[in-house]
Amino acid sequence: GENVEQHPSTLSVQEGDSAVIKCTYSDSASNYFPWYKQELGKGPQLIIDIRSNVGEKKDQRIAVTLNKTAKHFSLHITETQPEDSAVYFCAASIRGFGNEKLTFGTGTRLTIIP
Amino acid sequence: EPEVTQTPSHQVTQMGQEVILRCVPISNHLYFYWYRQILGQKVEFLVSFYNNEISEKSEIFDDQFSVERPDGSNFTLKIRSTKLEDSAMYFCASSVSSWTGDLFGQGTRLTVV
Numbered sequence: 356g357e358n359v360e361q362h363p364s365t366l367s368v369q370e371g372d373s374a375v376i377k378c379t380y381s382d383s384a385s386n387y388f389p390w391y392k393q394e395l396g397k398g399p400q401l402i403i404d405i406r407s408n409v410g411e412k413k414d415q416r417i418a419v420t421l422n423k424t425a426k427h428f429s430l431h432i433t434e435t436q437p438e439d440s441a442v443y444f445c446a447a448s449i450r451g452f453g454n455e456k457l458t459f460g461t462g463t464r465l466t467i468i469p
Numbered sequence: 470e471p472e473v474t475q476t477p478s479h480q481v482t483q484m485g486q487e488v489i490l491r492c493v494p495i496s497n498h499l500y501f502y503w504y505r506q507i508l509g510q511k512v513e514f515l516v517s518f519y520n521n522e523i524s525e526k527s528e529i530f531d532d533q534f535s536v537e538r539p540d541g542s543n544f545t546l547k548i549r550s551t552k553l554e555d556s557a558m559y560f561c562a563s564s565v566s567s568w569t570g571d572l573f574g575q576g577t578r579l580t581v582v
Contacts, residue, residue, distance in 0.1 A: 398573035
């Protein structure tokens with residue numbers, strides 16, 4: 356089955372700097388890669404996703420890049436703000452064939468230092 | 470903005486008791502999921518549900534677990550005889566299609582004592 360690894364497990368950055376979180380996946384059939392933000396005591400919140408036919412996607416300060424050959428994808432947050440502090444999870448899934456489950460990475464605790 | 474609603478937010482139960490966790494997915498969504506997260510760990514898939522039947526289940530989802538969509542709006546997870554190791558946060562999620570994002574509820578914290 357799919358295995359998703361995520362690094363780093365913790366990340367501290369100065370407010371205003373950029374943060375990068377990286378994930379690798381094992382199943383080359385995976386074709387959908389969402390990123391979730393989880394604040395304390397809350398459910399995962401979808402922040403951005405990318406399909407395998409796209410190499411990069413951007414939404415304001417957040418961007419995701421995908422390298423299918425290397426089987427890795429990354430989340431980039433620019434101009435970080437204190438409210439970006441949370442745990443971020445990457446996930447991978449095979450979509451469109453009836454097998455829709457998400458396999459999550461182990462999470463990155465991002466702390467923005469004011 | 471529509472959201473996935475889960476009740477209760479916290480449930481404490483005695484080992485061996487049955488529990489039912491309830492979810493109201495977003496109304497036009499067609500794919501439904503249950504996930505769980507043991508404290509401090511990653512989110513794990515339990516079961517997916519589409520077209521009124523289970524489409525996939527994980528090894529965790531054994532005979533003690535069952536899901537139902539009894540009335541077209543609620544989506545429930547039942548654990549027949551809870552064990553201590555079932556203590557976790559349980560999340561319901563739904564999506565309108567394969568290619569749209571899965572939206573998660575706020576979760577039910579289940580504590581088995």
